[in-house]
Every structure is written in C-alpha cells, then in structure tokens.
Amino acid sequence: MAKSKTFKPSGKKKFRPGRWLALWVMRLAVLAAAVMLLAISCFAVFDPPTTFYIRSERMRLGAVDYAFVPMEDIAPVMARSAVAAEDANFCEHFGFDMAAIRLALEAGGARGASTISQQVVKNVYLWQGRSWIRKALEAMITPVMEMVWSKRRILEVYLNVAEFDEGVFGIDAASQHYFGVLPADLTATQAARLAAILPDPKGRSASKPSDFVRRRANGIRDGAATIRRDGRAACFES
Structure with a gap:
C-alpha cells in the first residue's frame, strides 16, 4: 500500500508589505525620538556653537558677531527684562502659556503666543518661518526640553542665541554693539531697551530708540521690577 505524502511547511514567512512598513516606521520613530532626546540632553550641558539661522546669516553676510556667555556674566535685570517683554509667566508654565494662546485665538491670530521655551x-x-511641520515639531520638542532643562538654562540659551540686529546674535554681542558695555554691566534702562527690540531686531534700535521703543522699554522696565517683587523671577534667579 502506497504511503501518503505529508507536506511540511517550508519555514518561510509570507512577506506582508503593510506589516513591514509599519515595523520600519516604528523603528524610525524610536530612532528619531532617541536622537531628539540626545540632542536636547546635549545642549542642557554644552553651549550651542551655532544655530541654523546664525549659520545661514553667516553665509549671507560673510560674518556674524556671536559669543556665548554664562548667565553669571549677564546682569540679572537683563534676564528679568527679557521675561517681562516676551513671557511674563515663564516660571509658571511648562512650555506653553495656555492663557496667552487663548488670547491669541480670540484675537484671530493677530498677536503672538510663543513662550521663551518655544522660541x-x-x-x-x-x-525660521511659518509651517505646520515646524510648529508640530516645536510642539513635540518643547515639553521634552522643559523636562530636561532648567528654567535658568532655557533663559540663558535664549539670551545667547536671540538676534538683536543684523548679524548680531546673543546678549554679549548686543550689549557691546549698542552700548559698548559687557552684559554684566547693563543698566535697567539698557536691558529694557534691548528687550524692547527683540520682536523686530532689524527694524528697531536700542541705542537710538524710536518713541515706540522708548515707551515699550519703559513698560518692560516696570514689568521687570514687578516680576521680581511678585516672585515670577524666582525660577531663573535661584
């Protein structure tokens, strides 16, 4: 009697393109998250040697003025002035100022709501520029940076990479460019004027302020004194 043949599976799995694609997307997402966390952790300790925008301006202009200085070498009133001008609730939020976002939405987008952390x-x-991709990445990275960096570190980096004039980046270059002093020697008025030009550094001057800049600087100077009194500067001054 003839024996019946038994068929054994070959051991080869059937290729499933959907499953393969999902697996690689997941792997790439994990890799991207790891790279992002490494980059954020790196600059929590090491100072950024440059930024994409500084590099592009250096290529366009041929040279830029940029040097990183620690917070200890920056007048405390400069830090308070920047917060008063750009993000008065800096010590109270975790990267996003929801109250400011609601006001911006109510104003139909006519006013900004970006925090210092987002910047x-x-x-x-x-x-630079406005795109949904950049805003989405910004929204993902900001809370992670808030968890890894201290508030003092966030503000320190902000003051060092902000643009204060064409080709002038950071508070060290700005204080000498406009007033001929080191950032540690800035007065309350000088600090307020530097903070007043941050939204439009190429269209405003701290050393030759317009009436608008003078009025804005006066308000910032008062605001800096207020956040010092009410404790809203504690997170970066302690």
Whole structure:
C-alpha cells in the first residue's frame, strides 16, 4: 500500500508589505525620538556653537558677531527684562502659556503666543518661518526640553542665541554693539531697551530708540521690577 505524502511547511514567512512598513516606521520613530532626546540632553550641558539661522546669516553676510556667555556674566535685570517683554509667566508654565494662546485665538491670530521655551526650540533645533511641520515639531520638542532643562538654562540659551540686529546674535554681542558695555554691566534702562527690540531686531534700535521703543522699554522696565517683587523671577534667579 502506497504511503501518503505529508507536506511540511517550508519555514518561510509570507512577506506582508503593510506589516513591514509599519515595523520600519516604528523603528524610525524610536530612532528619531532617541536622537531628539540626545540632542536636547546635549545642549542642557554644552553651549550651542551655532544655530541654523546664525549659520545661514553667516553665509549671507560673510560674518556674524556671536559669543556665548554664562548667565553669571549677564546682569540679572537683563534676564528679568527679557521675561517681562516676551513671557511674563515663564516660571509658571511648562512650555506653553495656555492663557496667552487663548488670547491669541480670540484675537484671530493677530498677536503672538510663543513662550521663551518655544522660541529656544525654534532657534536651536529648528528653522525660521511659518509651517505646520515646524510648529508640530516645536510642539513635540518643547515639553521634552522643559523636562530636561532648567528654567535658568532655557533663559540663558535664549539670551545667547536671540538676534538683536543684523548679524548680531546673543546678549554679549548686543550689549557691546549698542552700548559698548559687557552684559554684566547693563543698566535697567539698557536691558529694557534691548528687550524692547527683540520682536523686530532689524527694524528697531536700542541705542537710538524710536518713541515706540522708548515707551515699550519703559513698560518692560516696570514689568521687570514687578516680576521680581511678585516672585515670577524666582525660577531663573535661584
């Protein structure tokens, strides 16, 4: 009697393109998250040697003025002035100022709601310009940076990479460019004027302020004194 043949599986799995694609997407997502965390952790300790925007301006202009200085070498009133001008609730939020976002939405987008933390993420890790991709990346990176960096470190990097005039980056270059002094020697008025030009550094001057800049600087100077009194400067001054 003839024996019946038994068929054994070959051991080869059937190729499933959907499953293969999902696996590689997951792997790439994990890799991207690891790279992002490494980059964020790196600059929590090491100072950024440059940024995408500083590099592009150096290529366009031929040279830029940029040097990183530690917070200890910056007048405390400069730090308070920057917070008063750009993000008065800096010590109270975790990267996003929801109250400011609601006001911006109510104003139909006519006013900005970016925090200092968001601006650091944009300046250090991303690129300039408005796009949904950049905003999405900014929204993902900002809370991670807030968890890894201290508030003092965030503000320190912000003051060092901000643009204060064409080709002038950081508070060290700005204080000497406008007033001929080191950042540690800035007065309350000088600090307020530097903070007043940050939204439009190429269209405003700290050393030759317009009436608008003078009025804005006066308000910033008062605001810096207020956040010092009410404790909203504690997170970066302690």
